Amino acid sequence: MLMPRQFIARWVGLSALPLLMAAMPAMAGFDDHKPIWKQVEVLYCRGTVLYQCTESKCSSSESTAYWKVNFKTNKIQYLTINYSESILNKYFKYYDFGSVHSISLGERMMSFFIKDSTPSLIPAATGGPTAPMFNAISDTMKFQCSLRDERAAPAPDGKASPPLRSGPTESNPSGKEGT
Numbered sequence: 001m002l003m004p005r006q007f008i009a010r011w012v013g014l015s016a017l018p019l020l021m022a023a024m025p026a027m028a029g030f031d032d033h034k035p036i037w038k039q040v041e042v043l044y045c046r047g048t049v050l051y052q053c054t055e056s057k058c059s060s061s062e063s064t065a066y067w068k069v070n071f072k073t074n075k076i077q078y079l080t081i082n083y084s085e086s087i088l089n090k091y092f093k094y095y096d097f098g099s100v101h102s103i104s105l106g107e108r109m110m111s112f113f114i115k116d117s118t119p120s121l122i123p124a125a126t127g128g129p130t131a132p133m134f135n136a137i138s139d140t141m142k143f144q145c146s147l148r149d150e151r152a153a154p155a156p157d158g159k160a161s162p163p164l165r166s167g168p169t170e171s172n173p174s175g176k177e178g179t
Contacts, residue, residue, distance in 0.1 A: 008068055011159030013031040013114070018099065019039045023105045028118070029036075029114070029116070029118050029119075029121075030114040030117065031092055032098060032099045032114060032115050033099070034092075035090065035092035035101055035102075036071075036101045036112050036114055036122075037071035037090055037103075038085075039053060040071065040119075040147060041070065041071055041123065042068060042070050042071070042072070042147070043068075043069045043112075043124075043145040043146070043147065044066070044067070044068055044069075044071055044072075044145060044146055044147070044148065044150060045065075045066070045067045045108070045124055045143040045144070045145040045151050046063075046065070046066050046143060046144055046145075046150065047063025047064065047066070047067075047116070047141050047142070047143055048062075048063055048142045048143060049061070049063055049141070049142045050062070050063040050065070050140075050141045051139060051141070052130065052138075052155050053107060053137055053138050053139070054137055055137060060151065062138040063142070063143075064080055064143055065078065065080060065141060065143070066080045066150075066151070066178050067079060067143070069087075069103075069110075069145070070086070070109045071090075072085040072088055072130070074088075075087065075174075076105065076110075079151070083108075083112060085105055086105075087103045087104070087105065088103075088104045088105065088106060088174075089103070089104040090102070090104075091103070091104070098113075098115040099114070099115065101113075103130075107128050107129050108127060108128030108129070109126065109127055109128060110124060110125070110126045111125055111126075112124045112145065113125075115133065117163055119146065120146050120148075121144060121145075121146065121147075122144070122145040122146065123142070123143070123144060124143040124144075124145050125140060125141065125143065125144070126139075126140065126141045127140040127141075153174060
């Protein structure tokens with residue numbers, strides 16, 4: 001037999017359930033039928049792997065890229081270097097098997113894969129030609145994006161965000177500190 005206080009607590013919990021259920025779709029994932037930029041204003045994207053190809057070979061390395069993709073202002077801010085670029089175009093197409101959510105950065109594209117993703121883990125990738133200073137012809141970078149800025153707290157894997165760097169210059173084409 002429930003005591004009055006337990007009954008009230010259980011009733012309040014059940015009466016709040018419809019409110020919680022209404023909020024669940026937004027927390028559970030994204031609507032694959034709508035462009036991601038119609039669902040969120042900003043994503044924070046951490047590079048995981050960088051693939052670079054020259055005329056003779058391809059290589060991969062861990063990426064330190066960390067980008068803020070602002071769909072509202074059509075800007076991508078590179079948070080690990082002092083650089084930003086404009087989103088020139090957005091492309092969305094829905095198919096029965098999934099949808100395409102791509103943005104154009106000039107000669108390069110960035111695509112977001114929201115099918116079965118959650119706001120805390122959105123796979124993405126960029127691809128296209130790269131700057132001549134990097135001695136590569138093309139590159140592809142894989143990203144994990146989320147709605148929150150991980151610089152405010154450690155990433156789930158415990159790694160701290162990389163510090164802000166000045167980026168590549170003529171005197172320092174690699175953009176690495178101490179070179």
